[in-house]
Amino acid sequence: xxxxxxxxxxxxxxxxxxxxxxxxxxxxxxxxxxxxxxxxxxxxxxxxxxxxxxxxxxxxxxxxxxxxxxxxxxxxxxxxxxxxxxxxxxxxxxxxxxxxxxxxxxxxxxxxxxxxxxxxxxxxxxxxxxxxxxxxxxxxxxxxxxxxxxxxxxxxxxxxxxxxxxxxxxxxxxxxxxxxxxxxxxxxxxxxxxxxxxxxxxxxxxxxxxxxxxx
Numbered sequence: 001x002x003x004x005x006x007x008x009x010x011x012x013x014x015x016x017x018x019x020x021x022x023x024x025x026x027x028x029x030x031x032x033x034x035x036x037x038x039x040x041x042x043x044x045x046x047x048x049x050x051x052x053x054x055x056x057x058x059x060x061x062x063x064x065x066x067x068x069x070x071x072x073x074x075x076x077x078x079x080x081x082x083x084x085x086x087x088x089x090x091x092x093x094x095x096x097x098x099x100x101x102x103x104x105x106x107x108x109x110x111x112x113x114x115x116x117x118x119x120x121x122x123x124x125x126x127x128x129x130x131x132x133x134x135x136x137x138x139x140x141x142x143x144x145x146x147x148x149x150x151x152x153x154x155x156x157x158x159x160x161x162x163x164x165x166x167x168x169x170x171x172x173x174x175x176x177x178x179x180x181x182x183x184x185x186x187x188x189x190x191x192x193x194x195x196x197x198x199x200x201x202x203x204x205x206x207x208x209x210x211x212x213x214x215x
Contacts, residue, residue, distance in 0.1 A: 031081045047091045056118040061162035124169035
């Protein structure tokens with residue numbers, strides 16, 4: 001799909017800096033799913049990039065299509081054109097698959113709300129592990145509050161992140177830990193832990209639930 005000339009469009013929100021839209025946002029055919037398979041693939045990739053960038057800018061982790069279909073993300077007020085709800089669902093559905101890099105995940109079977117993975121849990125897990133490594137937090141106990149709200153993480157992108165995304169990311173790190181440790185100490189009736197501890201084995205950093213340590 002050809003790019004139109006001119007600068008990107010800008011949207012204003014009451015609680016965020018201006019978001020600069022890509023040039024395709026001002027291109028009318030961008031809002032109609034293209035019949036040609038190759039062109040459509042390129043169009044979906046551009047929509048995926050826009051959705052991820054927009055959500056990252058505004059710190060949106062779960063996206064309600066019903067609530068945002070008339071928002072600047074999907075509707076261009078200058079062109080008076082926008083995606084239909086059905087087309088938005090089609091694009092996000094594409095994002096959930098391998099072709100779309102699994103950059104989205106539906107929440108529920110209705111396909112109206114989705115996690116938008118501008119960073120997948122695996123990528124957040126890597127960022128968390130790097131932060132623990134860089135700040136010498138090995139073998140210390142870290143609460144979820146410290147990770148999401150603490151002063152030490154203000155400069156980190158995971159500061160004030162969605163609690164469910166944090167839990168999903170921590171679970172990635174738990175799964176990377178010692179399988180024997182997790183199997184031998186896990187308790188099915190244990191409530192969801194609110195504290196995690198960082199441990200190290202064979203030079204590899206792990207985060208495991210504190211309630212599962214030395215059980």
